[in-house]
Amino acid sequence: MGSPSLLPITGYSVCNALGPDRTAVLQHLRQGQRGLGEVPFPLPFATVAGAVRDPLPELPPELAGWSNRPTRFAKHLVDQLEPALARTRERWRPERIGIVLGTSTSGADATEHAYAHFIEHGALPDDYDFRKQHTFGALVDVLGRLTGARGPAWAVSTTCTSGAKPFGSARRLIASDVLDAVIVGGIDTLCAMTLSGFHALGALSSAACKPFSQERDGINIGEGGALLLIERRGDGPAVLEAVGESSDAYHISAPHPEGLGARLAMQRALHEAGIEPGDVDHINAHGTGTPLNDAAEGKAITAVFGDEIPVVSTKGYTGHTLGGAGAIEAAISVMCMEEGFVPPSPGVEPQDPKITANITRALIERPLRRVLSNSFAFGGSNASVLMRSA
């Protein structure tokens, strides 16, 4: 059985600081409205974040012990995806439906609170269970219970590529006939440790982030998630065409200065799809807003694609949702193809003159056949997801 060239994306759901669902996210992207605001808990430094303000549903009673913010995000996203999931379950046996979910923090927020309780009271809270509320495996278990998928299920945790690499896993799992359908995605939530960690690295901006701008000074952290259904066959709004993955082999927390690994990931995606750079209409960049990341990605994009293709960083809308980012930005890319637009890249003015990529300044309305979504991470992990319209 050969490598599948085109796998339909038969449905998706999304939630982030722009809104709780596709309709809200789409509306705010089109209007160029950012979702960044106050961090919803106290911190000893200034920053803004992409918090989700909408209420999240509770888990069913039988899963109450697993309830935390990421599992409630999972429930919210599954509820949105249910009509498409129902069709998937009709097409394939539960054992042929798998889950590959990206997350970098999973239940770290719950553990933060439990640890604070331990310090204050000398014991963990009665309702805290480390296995059920902290671990990556618990989030995947809950997603399996909510969706009815009974095939192999795991979390990918490669920091900021966590939500993008599941697309590559899905392609391989279907190509090697392990599965017929894979629920891929990414979910992460805001927690003080992550914000404090990026602050310690000097990577956090005290104001709204400005990806690719001359004035950029760091990232904003966001939260949320997205789930996408990848199937061997079916109908949907878009098609997963290729995934390029690479490693920088350079530094544990800094990108290769010339964007070598990023370039390799993009080139591998093009090679796998058998297309030329000119066949891609738009790039959703990793675009975090740190001086080093944006400089490296800008070089990599222009080296592979030149300086005409429209490039956007949607992190200026949502914040950097870390393990959720790759999936959220893939979902946004699908939306852009469905609706035929590229949103403006918030905060880019004045663009860094050393970055010659065509960073969008205003809404562009035109049909998009192919979009590439980039994600790059700590440890030099890189993933580029190539999708085309159905």
Added chain:
Amino acid sequence: MSEPTRQLHVAGVGLWLPGVPNVEAWRGGARGITSRDEEFPKPSGASIERRARRRASPLCRALADAYCTAATQANIDVSTTSSVFGSALGEVTTMLGLLDEMSRHEPLSPMAFATSVHSAAAGTMSISAGNRGFTTSISAYNDTAATALFEAIGLLHSPGAPVIVACGDENSPDRFVSEDHAFDMLAVTLALVPPDHPAPRLARLSGPHRAEADLPPAALPPRLGRNPQAGLLDLVAAIVAGQTGTVALDRGRGTGWCVTVSEA
């Protein structure tokens, strides 16, 4: 409907557990210490680039030691091979150290934060080996080993190059895990090669599949036996002993994934 048969060819194995620093020690009968208080040599992490080694956690070093043993046995070039790292809890000690710093209202150590991530070992190994190829870091608690093999199956199919699966978990955090669930650190690796690869084979695996195990788990001290990756150690133990049969990769604690070991 039966599940499709999936074949994996094992060309190298590695392991590290307290008091058992390598496969040779295991062959010699060592089965791990029985108390965390006993003295035993720490994993060396000798293959990790020197500056990174200073920052590497015990888990990262143990994975590195076992990784290189398996790669050497299979004659695999670590600068080009694909790698699948698996762990239930990852760098949990470093992460909890950050919470300690926060509870004391101290600024976090940037390096501790950077190395607290689940993929620290994957990143460290790709940097040390100069590998710009595929690496990933996954987790599925007691199903971690089985799902790492599924990821490897996909990689062996396309692009069709060797894959190293490296799974491990460090000591469970005492404050968060009760004594009857606590476990000690171990790391286990498999070097898997495509059917046409020239490396000599140690064994052939079928699966993972949901089945009944007929090979008993390796005899381990209870705290090592509770490590979420102990089932992968059982598989390596069977391969090293030349046994054939079906091994439970989750030791009965996950969703039932097993592999069947056959002669190469």
